[in-house]
Amino acid sequence: MYCDKVIELLKELERSREDTIPPYNNDGINQVLSEMKTLDAEIIDFLRKQKDNLPLDAIRLRRAAIERNKRCLMTYIWTRLQRLKEMRWEIGAILPSDVRQNLSQSEIEWFNNYCKTLVSYMKTIGSDTGLNLTQDTKPPKSLYTEVRSLVDAGKLELESGEVLILRKNSQYMLSRSQAEPLIRQGILEQVRQ
Amino acid sequence: MNFCRQTQSNSKTKSFNTNSINLKSSRIDSVASLDDFPFTKKILTNYLNEILILRCHCVEPRRFQDNTTNIKEINMYRNIKPHYFSIDAIMAAQEKIQCSFIKKVEHVDFLDSIYSDKDEESDPKIELPLWMVKVFLVGKSIQFDMPKAYNEIYRGVLTADANVVDLFKLCKHFYLFGKFLSQLEHREAYEVRRTLIQTFIDRFKQTMDWAQNIDDNQPCFNRLDCLERLIFNDARVAQQHLNIYLTEGSGQMEIAAMILNYRKRKIHESRVLE
Amino acid sequence: MDIDIRELIDDEDDENQEEMTAQKVLQNVERAWLNEKFSPEILPHQTDYVECLLEQIKGMEGNLAKLSKTDPKVDLHKLELERIKFVITSYLRTRLKKIESFCVSVLEEEATRSEEDKYLSPAELQFAKEFALNADNHFDTILRHMPQLYNKLDRNKKIIEPNLNSFVFLKCNKHIDSVIIKNTLEGQEEEIVLEDNSQHLMPYSSVAEFVKNGTVQLI
Numbered sequence: 001m002y003c004d005k006v007i008e009l010l011k012e013l014e015r016s017r018e019d020t021i022p023p024y025n026n027d028g029i030n031q032v033l034s035e036m037k038t039l040d041a042e043i044i045d046f047l048r049k050q051k052d053n054l055p056l057d058a059i060r061l062r063r064a065a066i067e068r069n070k071r072c073l074m075t076y077i078w079t080r081l082q083r084l085k086e087m088r089w090e091i092g093a094i095l096p097s098d099v100r101q102n103l104s105q106s107e108i109e110w111f112n113n114y115c116k117t118l119v120s121y122m123k124t125i126g127s128d129t130g131l132n133l134t135q136d137t138k139p140p141k142s143l144y145t146e147v148r149s150l151v152d153a154g155k156l157e158l159e160s161g162e163v164l165i166l167r168k169n170s171q172y173m174l175s176r177s178q179a180e181p182l183i184r185q186g187i188l189e190q191v192r193q
Numbered sequence: 194m195n196f197c198r199q200t201q202s203n204s205k206t207k208s209f210n211t212n213s214i215n216l217k218s219s220r221i222d223s224v225a226s227l228d229d230f231p232f233t234k235k236i237l238t239n240y241l242n243e244i245l246i247l248r249c250h251c252v253e254p255r256r257f258q259d260n261t262t263n264i265k266e267i268n269m270y271r272n273i274k275p276h277y278f279s280i281d282a283i284m285a286a287q288e289k290i291q292c293s294f295i296k297k298v299e300h301v302d303f304l305d306s307i308y309s310d311k312d313e314e315s316d317p318k319i320e321l322p323l324w325m326v327k328v329f330l331v332g333k334s335i336q337f338d339m340p341k342a343y344n345e346i347y348r349g350v351l352t353a354d355a356n357v358v359d360l361f362k363l364c365k366h367f368y369l370f371g372k373f374l375s376q377l378e379h380r381e382a383y384e385v386r387r388t389l390i391q392t393f394i395d396r397f398k399q400t401m402d403w404a405q406n407i408d409d410n411q412p413c414f415n416r417l418d419c420l421e422r423l424i425f426n427d428a429r430v431a432q433q434h435l436n437i438y439l440t441e442g443s444g445q446m447e448i449a450a451m452i453l454n455y456r457k458r459k460i461h462e463s464r465v466l467e
Numbered sequence: 468m469d470i471d472i473r474e475l476i477d478d479e480d481d482e483n484q485e486e487m488t489a490q491k492v493l494q495n496v497e498r499a500w501l502n503e504k505f506s507p508e509i510l511p512h513q514t515d516y517v518e519c520l521l522e523q524i525k526g527m528e529g530n531l532a533k534l535s536k537t538d539p540k541v542d543l544h545k546l547e548l549e550r551i552k553f554v555i556t557s558y559l560r561t562r563l564k565k566i567e568s569f570c571v572s573v574l575e576e577e578a579t580r581s582e583e584d585k586y587l588s589p590a591e592l593q594f595a596k597e598f599a600l601n602a603d604n605h606f607d608t609i610l611r612h613m614p615q616l617y618n619k620l621d622r623n624k625k626i627i628e629p630n631l632n633s634f635v636f637l638k639c640n641k642h643i644d645s646v647i648i649k650n651t652l653e654g655q656e657e658e659i660v661l662e663d664n665s666q667h668l669m670p671y672s673s674v675a676e677f678v679k680n681g682t683v684q685l686i
Contacts, residue, residue, distance in 0.1 A: 001303050010280055033612050040614035057332045058300035064328045070617055078278040106608040117597040124590035126521040136556045143546045160536050241634040277624045
């Protein structure tokens with residue numbers, strides 16, 4: 001039946017997780033485009049052959065099928081753009097290669113242009129270098145957190161310029177921003193309240 | 194959260210004539226500061242929005258057609274239609290409807306089969322997606338039966354107790370497909386509209402209870418239609434925001450899993466050496 | 468945490484800054500942020516306040532660096548600064564997301580507004596235009612392979628508009644005699660009075676003008 005192929009394309013998107021982009025289905029898209037062309041040719045054929053007593057239902061149905069194919073294809077493209085856009089905010093301007101290889105040439109171009117547009121907008125905010133809107137996405141809760149050193153890690157220079165000596169099993173108050181990478185590396189652990 | 198329940202039952206009885214709620218006079222004033230309660234806010238606004246949209250979709254279609262004085266009103270409601278790129282709307286229009294042809298349609302290959310074993314007398318039946326049915330309705334070549342989920346029997350079941358129905362199984366896009374159907378020319382369209390609104394209202398409380406209270410909610414989630422799923426997920430997210438807000442500052446920072454695994458491997462290796 | 472930001476501002480600066488205090492600017496930005504967060508449509512931009520606040524943040528950071536490190540106030544001020552920065556970025560992010568979602572309609576409406584009445588800042592307008600063009604170019608790579616009558620995507624189709632009738636929570640800053648709620652399909656209108664300081668839940672469309680002139684605060 002008409003439009004079955006394009007619905008398959010959309011189902012492919014529906015099945016994938018929203019934070020991923022499945023491979024760009026070039027073959028599928030070409031099949032849909034050629035179905036559209038066939039339908040269009042058939043309509044033209046009807047109009048040429050029968051001057052009167054046109055098969056109106058048949059023509060209407062074909063027109064509707066072309067429009068529907070078009071809507072679905074556009075939706076396929078549009079939905080992928082939405083996901084790609086989300087990635088710019090989550091991951092940044094450099095896409096991992098496994099994402100990149102699922103994109104079409106035009107999608108990569110779109111992404112690069114989007115990055116450019118976004119950066120030039122962010123540069124205009126404030127008086128000097130601009131404001132990075134992809135940072136500060138969570139409301140800050142506290143500046144400091146209590147941590148325990150798991151190893152004799154030695155000297156740590158604080159943001160204030162002071163130097164702290166981290167000894168195993170001692171507890172310290174550090175700024176969250178400074179503590180977080182050290183916790184991730186397993187040098188410190190956060191003291192649970 | 195008792196308060197939600199009260200407000201819901203409140204708006205349930207009033208939902209057909211209440212257009213605004215004064216928070217002082219209703220029971221919401223038991224909540225001191227509303228912006229502390231993203232969950233409640235989210236579900237209330239979602240509820241009211243969907244009801245409004247359902248009601249707008251379910252207006253008698255002719256109101257939109259022949260009443261030229263109401264242009265403004267039509268403009269007010271144009272934005273609640275699903276937009277062009279909505280996958281849900283596309284999929285809902287793909288749902289099948291059983292129909293029979295009044296006139297013979299020629300030059301459409303896949304329709305030929307229904308005429309081939311013709312009995313002349315009995316009208317041949319075929320299942321077509323909604324968007325095709327709409328095409329044939331224009332030429333008045335077709336008539337259709339309300340699909341199972343919306344026929345008299347199921348309307349009865351839903352009216353009796355909408356909460357027991359597995360809506361997803363019945364029809365994945367129950368509300369959206371229903372909205373589309375109720376806009377078509379059909380003698381039962383009005384009844385379908387009423388059932389849609391009532392079903393949504395009746396099931397909403399249960400959906401929100403699930404979203405809020407049941408930890409393993411996959412089985413419940415599976416019984417919801419697409420629209421309900423969206424609202425359910427919205428509520429879950431809002432609930433998580435609330436939880437984070439209430440346990441402010443206790444977000445634990447933890448060691449990266451990669452490093453933790455590396456360490457375990459090292460410990461294991463050194464033990465083996467000893 | 469209530470910190471008087473005025474403490475941090477140089478006196479000389481104060482003289483240049485007309486009459487608006489830092490506290491007042493911050494309040495304005497916070498209000499704009501909440502309104503923007505909860506309103507379905509994009510609201511008139513408040514770039515002047517944002518720029519002013521960013522300037523002040525810069526000044527405050529400079530002043531903080533001069534303070535003694537043992538001063539316990541330093542940390543409180545620092546946290547407060549972080550909080551303000553979050554409000555600003557969140558406000559601008561919210562606006563960008565709306566511009567992206569409703570790009571075509573935002574641009575069309577903006578074109579009908581007079582120079583003094585623009586909703587978008589010049590930079591936002593530039594962003595919107597480039598965004599729309601970029602999307603059109605991408606769509607076109609597929610559209611141009613479609614049959615002739617169908618190879619354009621008309622404006623009516625690609626337009627996505629916000630639902631102006633969506634319900635919002637609001638607080639009234641000033642007594643309003645008459646708010647008209649039109650949403651009844653039964654054809655009736657309802658007129659209500661919003662008392663000073665009262666809180667309500669109603670469709671955005673009924674109070675849109677009051678949100679824009681500041682009589683009503685979305686919460």
